[in-house]
Every structure is written in C-alpha cells, then in structure tokens.
Amino acid sequence: MTNNLIMKSLPMVASVLGSKYGVKVAIGGKDAYTDGNTIHLPALPLECSETLIGLARGYIDHEAAHIRETRFDWLRLANLTPLEMHVWNTFEDWRVEHRLARLFPGCRSNFTWLIRHLFGDTSEKVADPAMAILNWLLLSVRAWDVPSLNGQRDDVGNFVESHYPGLTGRLNHVLEKVHAYCDSTQDCILYAREVVSLLKEKVASLPRQNGESKTGKSGKNGVSDELPLDALNRLIQADDIDLPEGLGEALAASLRKESPKELDESLRVARLGTKTTKPLDPEDVTATRRASIALRTQLQGLLQSSVLTRSMVGRHGRLDARQLHKVSVADARVFKRTGRKVGINTAVHILLDCSGSMRKRIKLTTQVCHAVAKALDAIDGINVAVTAFPAGAPSNGGNGNDRAPTVCPILAHGERMHDKFVVSATGCTPLGEAIWWTLQQMQPLTESRKIALILTDGDPDSFPAARNAIEDGRRFGVEIYGLGITSETITKLLPNHSRTINDLSELAPVIFGMLRGALVK
Template identity: 30%
Template structure:
C-alpha cells in the first residue's frame, strides 16, 4: 500500500507553522515551546483526537509567539498570574483568528475534545474561591469572545458557584470589567492592568460594609434592612428596633437563597461565614458583631484566601492538559523527525566572494541551461488540416493529397516546477582537495555548484529553486540557505556555512518534502548532494519512497560514493572538478523531461 505525505502529521505541522510564520519541529516524546519555535512529538498516525490536541496546541502557542510579551513580572501572586494568563489567552487567540480565521474552529475542536473527555468541568461552590473566580473568568470569556459554545453549560454552573462565594455587587462589577475583553486590550500589559482592577474591585466589595449593603439593596427588603442595621447609627430607636427584628429573618432568607454556602456575604459582613451561622450569631448577640469578630480570628477572610491561592488550588491550564495528552512513550514515538529550519548566521562578504567565483566560472553553463529550457518551451507552428491561418509553404502539398496546409501553434508543457537542492554539510564535507592547483573544501565546491544552479534556475520563468543545508546548528536542525521564492543575491550571507556533525538525511528529506509540498508548482524535484551514508538508512529509504508516492521526484548526486540504492535517478561523481557541469547536465535532463 502506498503511504503518501499528503496528510502526514509532520508535513501538516510544518505547513501550519509556515502559515503562522513559526518554526515547527517534530520529534521526540514531548511537546513544548521555547518562545521562538514549537516542538511536537514524533507522532506519525492519523488519530483525529490526537490531531485536535496537536493543532489546538500549535495554534495557541503560535499566538503566544506572535502576540505575547513574555517579559511581564507577575510578582508572587499565583491568582494574579493565572487570571492575567486566562485573559491574555483569549486576547491572543482572538487576534490570531483575525489573521487566520480557521484557528477559531481549530481551538474550538480542542476545547470540545477536552469537555467530551471530562477534562473540563464547572467549578462548585465548595471549591477554593480563587478557583471559582479563575474558572468563571476563563470559561465566560472563551464562550462569549471566542465563540466556544460548548462551554456555556459550564459557565452557567460556575456562575452559580460564584454567586455563592462572592458579594452580589462584585458579580455585577466583574461583568462590567470583563466586557473590556477583547476590544479594550492591545497587549499583555493591558491584560495585567485589567487583572489588577478586578482584584482591587473584589477587595473593595469584600471588605467595605457600604458596598455589601449596596449589593443587598437589589435582593429583597429584608436584606436591605438587615444590611443597613450596623450603619445607620443616627436612626431613631424605633427604626433600629425594626431593623433588629428583621435581622434574623433577613439572614435566613439570604442563607436559603445561597444554599447556606460558606462563601456568601452574611449581614454581619463576614464573607466567609455560612448564612445560617451568621443568623444565629445575630440572634444571640441582639445586633452586636462581637462573635463575628471572634470568627474572623479563626477563619481566613475571603480576600485572605484569594491572596494565598496556590497553584494546587486552581484547575490545570488547559494547554498544559493538551500538552500532556500529546506526550508519547519512547516506544510509540516515530523515528521520523521534522527538524527546525534555521537561518545560518554567516558573513555576506564570504557569500559575495563565492558569488564572484560562480559568476566567472559558470556563466557559459548557466546560459546553456537557460537556452535549452527556453528553446524547449517555444511553441513551434505545426501543420494542421484546419485552422485560421494558411502556411503558404505547404500549398504545394495539396497536389500530393496532403491537406495539412494550415498553421497551428504547438502546445508544449513549460517546466513549471519547484526544485529543492538538499546539500550535505556534515563534517566529512570539510575535506580539502586540490582542484586546478587551488585548495578548496568539498563543501565549498558543492556550495558553488548549488549557487550556480540556483542562479540559473531562478532566471527561468516557471522554475522555483531552493537550497537547504543539513545538518544545521545540530543534528535536529537544518540551515535554510535559500527558501522558495527568494533570490540568491538577496541572501548571500546564508551561503557562508561550515561543515559539522553527521548526516541526518532522514530529517533533512522530511524538511525539504514539507517545503516542496507547500509550493504551487505542479512538478516537484528533490535533488540531494551528499558524500556519505545517512545516519538512519531505513528511515531515509522510507521517507524517500513516501516522497515518490506523493509525486516528488527524487534525484541524488554522490560525491565519491554510490547513491543508486537511495535514488532511482542517481549520479556518482569521482572527478570532483566535474561536479558543476554534471549537476547542470542532470538538472537540464530533468527539466526537459516534462
């Protein structure tokens, strides 16, 4: 059975990362990001549930890399950091969806997966108050701003828990503050400022008796009278008597409404006491609040609980959950690795010197290649039996019974193709040779030949060249010397690369294939120049076969080594002085084969 690359996990991951402008690598057993690139595990299956987690995680982390600051100081408050993170997550995902609308559905599918598996649940009134607050903000913003409607039942349930734990006035003011998301936020600093305003508002509502009284006005007359008792010190004794008489009934009504939850504000303004207990305290003290003060010394206030909230008190970050679901065991992780593409930090002067040598020594070869391709593309007139234009030179053929006297333009297929040159720069490529009396490294020869070919190809309409050198900074990366669509002379500094490390050809072919499959050209050529044996021969053979099954033509040039067992179209060069002419000849044959 043919196994193509069309929906291969590493290829799709690379395509998504390229669309976001983010470097993505695939390999190993864990998912993580370093703030510049994203690493996904070496998964190569087609499980849709796994892919929901992978693409959601990828989109979310790409949004962080593109839009987040990473430099803010959150202090020691865990709750402050997590609430700011929840608001920032919504902001950046909203911004990403403006540029890439499909990410809204991608992230929604991941959230649906979490809910369906029971990994996301509503907060309860018995939960830590910090967790109730955090969970409500996170779910409410995601449901309303990002359109993740699967969360709406969880939002409703968590809202009930919030009502049981916090003063009513705090809920009203919280909704007003959350309405600023996302339009009122432009950066992560704005998210932190909003978080600080939310926490400051809660401190006001939970500690000031006036605000607690005001929050009770909208509930019932009995609550109003109850909450007013400790404040109206200048009222008449009759009024005070009425308030005291209604204090007990007001407390009972309030406790019943909130299911006697410990977090609901009681008439004695103690936010952490159960309604039943505060009612009993009021009756026993005949309007005094001395017992409530004694309870304060034994039980932390609501704000104290919020201040000392720990990471264990809050639900796990959703994308940490997704990341844990992406983890693989060493036995289940595929050997296929999509390396990260880096830009070599070379000298433009070195690249310019290389270009000068190429210009002097390869002009004739470039002209010959360009002429051959252009000549092949010319539409030569063909004789036809019908048409709109007569060829006078063929009129004499009528006497012989040949009626093909009309001219018709011939249709020839242009070499509309993408060519990706994969250049081995392992340590062995640093070997020094003497060519025409001049000492030169094998890598320099290969770079010159590759640059000359790229210069020739980029001048031919319909040909899209690229050059990738492998390995890059290590065996898990490659150097993008020239990307598809770029010009050689605009990127001369990238041609200043040096030989190092081994020959991770499997990973390099994965990377090149991912780049080729994103090109619009219908024909795709992968040309590999190497002087050694791949680190993982079975893996290299497997990915090369998948390339061919996916329509990518694979060619190989061995520098002093046989590569026919790797590539169906292969060339071995023993006289390295002939590298450039042979490379041009092979490229010409492949371009004209269309």
C-alpha cells in the same frame, strides 16, 4: 501542494501557520514553549494522528495569538498575585484568540475544536468549591464561542452557588464587561483584579462556622472536608503550583507526552544554524566551469526541443488551404496559428551533506554542487537554491536542551549565483530533518515543479526519519533525487531516483541522465 495534504502533515502545518501569523515555529527538542519570537514544539512521532495534529495546530494558534497581541511589558508592571494572574490568563486567552480569529477566520475552527477537546468532558467533577469558581469562570468564557459547554457551565455554577450564594451573579456582571469591552491586555488585568476583589469581599461576608479562621486553616484533613470560607481563603492565598494549568500549559503537557524517546521514531525539523563559507579556489572554479558548461549545454539542448513552436488549427489566424474541405460540413476550423509548448517552470533545491564522513570527499562534493547549481541557474525558468547540513548552533536560540539539527543556506531561492561554496565537513547526518526544512522552504514557491537533489556519501542519522520525509515530500509533489559522492549508500533511500559519481568529469552525463525526464515532464 494541496491544502488537505499540508494540514495532515505537522511540519507543513507549522510552516504554513508560522508564515501566516508572522512567527517562527520549530519542531524538535524535549519541550513545548514560547520564547516570545519562536514557538517550539517537541520532537513528535513520525506518524502523527489527527488528534495530535489538532493539538499542535491549536498550540501554534494559541501561542501565536499571544506573541502578536499580548503586552507582556504591561503584565510585568502590573505585578499580579498568582490568583489574579490565573484569572487574567483566562480572559486574555479568550481575547487574543478572538483577535487572531478576526484576522485569520480559518483558525476559528481550530480554537473551537480545541475547546471541545479540552473542556468538553463532563465526567470529572471538582470537589473543591473554591477551585470550582475558576472552572466556572473558564467554562463561562469558553461557552461564548462553544455553546455546547453551557450545560457543564451551569452544573459547575450550581455547585459554586450551593457554597457561595450570590457569587456567580456578581461575577457575571464582570464577565459581561469582559465580553463587551475587553480590548487590551490592560483591560484583562483590570477585570482580573475586579474578580479577585469580589472573592475577597465574599470572604468578608461569609458567616464563620466552627473550626474556621481568618487564616483559612480549619484543621480539617483534605479538601473535601474543608469548609467554604477556608477553601476560598486558601484560593486567594494560593501559589502558582496550587492553581490549575492554563490552556497553554495544558497543551504543552499534552504535546510532551507524545514526544518519543528514540531518535529513529521522532519527527524533527532542522533549524537555521551558522556555518562559515569560503570562495572556491581558482583551480576549482576552472574545473567546475568546464563541468557546468557541459551540463548546461546538454540541458539547454533538451529544454530547447521541449518548447519548439508548432502549428495549431483554429477558428482564427492564417487561412490553411489544407483545411478548406471542412467548410462543406460547417466546420470553421480552417485557420492556422502558431502555438508554443509550456516552458520550464521549476524550483530546484540542492542539499549538500557536509557531515564528518564527508571530510575526504568534501572538495569533490562542493565542486559538484557548484557545477550543478551554476548550470541550472543559467537556464531560464529554473529557480535554484543550495543548503548545507549540518551547521552550527541554532541561530534562533533555544532553551539549552534541544540540541536541534541545523542547516545553513549557501544560495537562497532568487539569490544571485556566487562561488562561496567551500564548507568544512563535521558533525552528524540529519538528512530527514534537513529534508523537512527544505520542504518548508519550497512550499510557498510559485514554481509549478519542485525538485530536491541530495548530495551525500552515507547513511542518515535516522533512516526511518529520512524515509518518512521523502515519502511525505513526494505526496506534496516534490520530486526527490540523490547523487552519491563516491558511495552508493543513497540508493538504499532512493533506489530508483539516485546515481553515483566518483569524479567531476562524470557529472554532466550522470546528472543529465537522472534529471532529463524530470525537467521536461
């Protein structure tokens, strides 16, 4: 799977970055947030623009940096005021991003793009001189990495100086220490308190004008009419709701705006859920063994012929009398050596539909699934896994509003084969979401070939979402096939890559006919 393709696909971006940073990333639900372990993105459009992927990538980088680096326990103990918290966040955002960029240099370009995208607009002017102080602090910090913001920073700084002479100079001394020495969450807390202390000192030093008071209430109507002292007093006493959004909040709001209202238009990735599995009954084991042996015999015969040795002509090996005529033309290729075709090196992931519509077919489906998995697992060079969908509630939590589709692994890649394949049939058919989850699991596998096999009987919850996942999967090099269980509905999604069976006895010839070309290609 080429990196260029992956970075243009939001689910794969989430998977790759999450694995790299050691965090979990979920896509689905209505909101963007972080619970301390998992970064949650809302359901997003099936067709993601470059800008949207850039925002999502930046959000993952930013929140992963906080999860890895911020000591939230220290922050809780500090008991900061809303203004101190806002200034702390400005400093801490920059600090944790720098720590992440040192570990993973590639994310530096993500942050640079994000800063330019969010802060590079010079058209909007802040009319409130006190709020302009926060804007100037933000631009000053971000200009350390993106010098193109220097002009905007200086314009805002001149505006602040016109109302609070000498303030930016004093604040610059703090910023110099932040840039040079800020190395922890505690450092950012101390420097944020120092900034707010300087603002309070400025309030005490400003001459009072008519209408101004120590309470910060001048009696004027509107921020533009407010006098500088009162504006600064109001800033110091501000609540959270009165202060600008932080970077994380601004990114979350941007992602929420992109979330589609209709399920058919949304891109979601299933999450790990829970589902009870039981061993197959003895009579089912006997039936699946027969089907599995028949399939394995056919596949092994096919694969054996694909790796037969053959003779090759070369410049070393055993002398081949039939090639001696080449000596007269100074061709040294007169030796024979044995060669071997490349053997199979394939990962196969089986998706088992156990939705409510499968109730009458679930016994046959689990038998088919076990027989195919067992036959493939017995062949050297095939790495097989099985995942059931849907499952129960997400095992990694959520904010209560997501109601995300789920999957439950029955057999993981690399796990020893077993017979606990019996599952109940209940719920909807989140096929697209399950395919995306499967693609995320297969992306880091080292096998040169990757195949997904869907066992199902009916339509997915969202046909566009399933089709989109299949198309993207193929772009990443994953071949996707479908096996209809007593139903030909799967042919609507996979018209040239699907078959149907009505009985376990049909399994071997049907699967062999469908996969023979894929396995030896």
